[in-house]
Amino acid sequence: MNKKDIFRFDCLHLKSGKTLENIEIAYEVYGEPNADKSNGILLAHAFSGNAHAAKLTENDTAGWWDNMIGPDKAFDTKKYFVICSNVLGGCGGSSGPSSINPKTGKEYALDFPFITIEDMVEAQKKLIDHLGIKKLLCVAGGSMGGMQVLEWIRSHPNDIASAIPISTAAKHSPQQIAFNEVGRQAIMSDIDWNNGNYYQGNEPKTGLSLARMIGHITYMSDKSMETKFSRKLKDNKDVFTFNVGANPEFEVEGYLQYKGDAFVKRFDANSYLYMTKALDYFDVSGKNFTIKTKNKSLKFLVIAFKSDRLYPSYQTEKIARLLKLQGFDATYCEIKSTYGHDSFLLETEDETKLIKSFLRSVEKGGER
Amino acid sequence: MIPLEYEKIASMIKENVSVLDLGCGRGDLLEYLTSTKHINGQGIEIKEEAVFACIEKGLTVFHSDIEKGLDAYPSNSFDYVLMYNSIQEIKNVDTIIKECFRIGKTLIVGFPNFAQISSRKSLLMGYTPITKHLPFTWFNSPNIRFFTIRDFENYARSRGLVIEWSFFFSAKKEIKFLPNLFAYTAIFAISKPQ
Incomplete structure (x- = not known):
């Protein structure tokens, strides 16, 4: 059943060395977990997104990836248990600078500690643990969501079966x-x-x-x-x-x-x-993207769009290369589109074809 | 209909080997080898529509130009590198073949034979050959290399490569007699001397 909720936990040790306390993570789920909770798919939202990836009910407001999530869609809620949470440091219900600092009773503002993509992913990991999911079937997302996907691959390769980074980069260029x-x-x-x-x-x-x-x-x-x-x-x-x-x-x-x-x-x-x-300091390029796992059956689908000028396709292609060079099974596809960086939110028909087939092959691989 | 070349390649490779197919198109050969020999296959393909077809078949594919994509693969990572009907579209043949042997142990190459008798007839009559296996007109052909079975054998010899096996085909059957005259297509497996 679709629902939205808030997950609360005591504290998180941040990459900066600081500790953030009384954390709230806003999240939504679509579909049902199966008996062994092996059908979980985490979607990571882009910069201005939030936990509302899809409509919870028919009359709900539109989510940021509505065309991709639901019965028979790319992330088929008849088969998969889809989760999306607002990032740590955001303003869509999760703890961020506009949240109340329990120590002062006022908004954190600039007292909020420096947050990294790694911290966002650690908060997501706690949510996934809380939901009782040992291993995600897939983690997917575009742009800043794609960076979170890369961080999942890097820091939790044994907790995912596959990943789909879209229109993203291993590090920001000076541009x-x-x-x-x-x-x-x-x-x-x-x-x-x-x-x-x-x-x-x-x-x-x-x-x-x-x-x-x-x-x-x-x-x-x-x-x-x-x-x-x-x-x-x-x-x-x-x-x-x-x-x-x-x-x-x-x-x-x-x-x-x-x-x-x-x-x-x-x-x-x-x-x-x-x-x-957080975006600017993220860097999992080159040696930083060494994936420590013996699990070579991990599967990756890397998608870029030709007209993207914010995250040019060469950056996304490089991610596929880094994965291949480490001997991983990585598919890369550059889709022709004229929508620029927005393509990953708009070209849902093409994405659906690719992601549906990819997830099917991930499931097959799991049976082997 | 499964092409004779596919069946022959499948009969010559062991079960569960790893195969990298350069210019894998819609992934038909990879899919065939996966179902018959349970290979661990991957492909490189430049055409978006073909890449989509591969992914829909559940194959792992790298959307890239062969000439730019090979450095994404670690050394000695495949048993076989395949170039089936793609070598004739490649610019830097020598460099690519060197790269193939960095990545894989054995290279399987399949190509149309430019010296097949009907091609020779066309040329004699003053026309660029158009056959079932060289179906393009001179102005729209993706092929930039036109070569023969004998050319390829000479090439392998000149580079010190060993021809492990080779097979030649007409439209419907294997050709053993005067292949450079009668075969439309050829497949070679070449490797570096031990």
Whole structure:
């Protein structure tokens, strides 16, 4: 049965050396665990995602991967027990900078400790243990979710039977760090940010919205922007003006502003800072990606999209190479798409074909 | 219909061997060898549609150009490297074959014979041959190498490689008599001398 819940545990020793206490992890599950709980699939969400990967009931709001999760879909809830949790440091119900610090009774803000992708995965591991799952059938996710998948492969190779990293990288390039830094600077230079202490006053809406607008440019492709907006003008355009908050003139401006405004309503600016740092510091490239397991029957499906300019396919392909060089069974596919980085959320028909067949072969391998 | 070449290759390899198929297409040969000889197979393929077909067959495939993808494989990691109807599309043949022997022990190569009599007739008449096994017109052919059974034997000899076995085929049967004249296709297994 589908449900959402909060998993609470006492403490987590973070990679930074600090300890975080009274942790909450928001999660949702879809489908049923089988008798020996061997049908668990963990989905790791991307940067702006949350635990709500799919509708819990028919009338529920849309999840971020609705087309992929459900009866007969890629992650078939008639066969699999699908789990998705909000990351540690996030703002979708899990402990993060906007949570209440039990020691002060106020929001953590910048007192929240530095979080890494490794810490996010450790929190997920505790949730999986709590659910009584000894070994996941698969862990899958795109973008930042893909990085969590890589960390699962690296740190828990004996606790998974397979993994599907999508549109992701073993480490951020300087270009990716640069995009993130512009986003962070946009937030921190908003006067309302107030060194992270804005929970009692005005949120840094302008900065956070600007950060999101930059993000959205990197999620699309030149081609998808041309198709979607071209140089179309809005009907309600003002007289030519440079007022902040003036009505947008070009369609593409309106889209970015709309996305920025919508994001501010659901995302915490401090979480944006913490999570982008977690992304930038993640590095499982080269020797850091040595997988310590004797289990060579692990299977991997690595997927990239051709028009992705935020995580260019060469980065994702390199992950497949690293796995192959260690003698693992890794399939790599680069899907033609014009949607840019957003493809992994949009090209669900192609992903469904690949993931369905892949999971079937993982199950077969398990019987052998 | 299972091609004669598939059956022959299957008859020549042991059960449970590991096979890397370069240019595996839709994975038909890998699938056949998996079902008949329980091989542990993997493929490299450049065409997206073919990669999808492989994955839907449950095969492990690397979506890559053969000429760029081989460094993703550790040395001595396969019993066999296969190049079935893909060698004629490769630019750096010498380099690729060297790489094949870094990765695998034995290389199995299958290719269309450019010296088959109907091809010779076409050339004599002044046309580029178009046969069942060389079905392309000169302007749309993916093939960039046109060579014969004798050429390949000479090549193997010049590189100090051992021909472990070879078989030749017409459209319907094995050819033993004057293969370079009568065979449409050839398969060779070559290895480095011990």
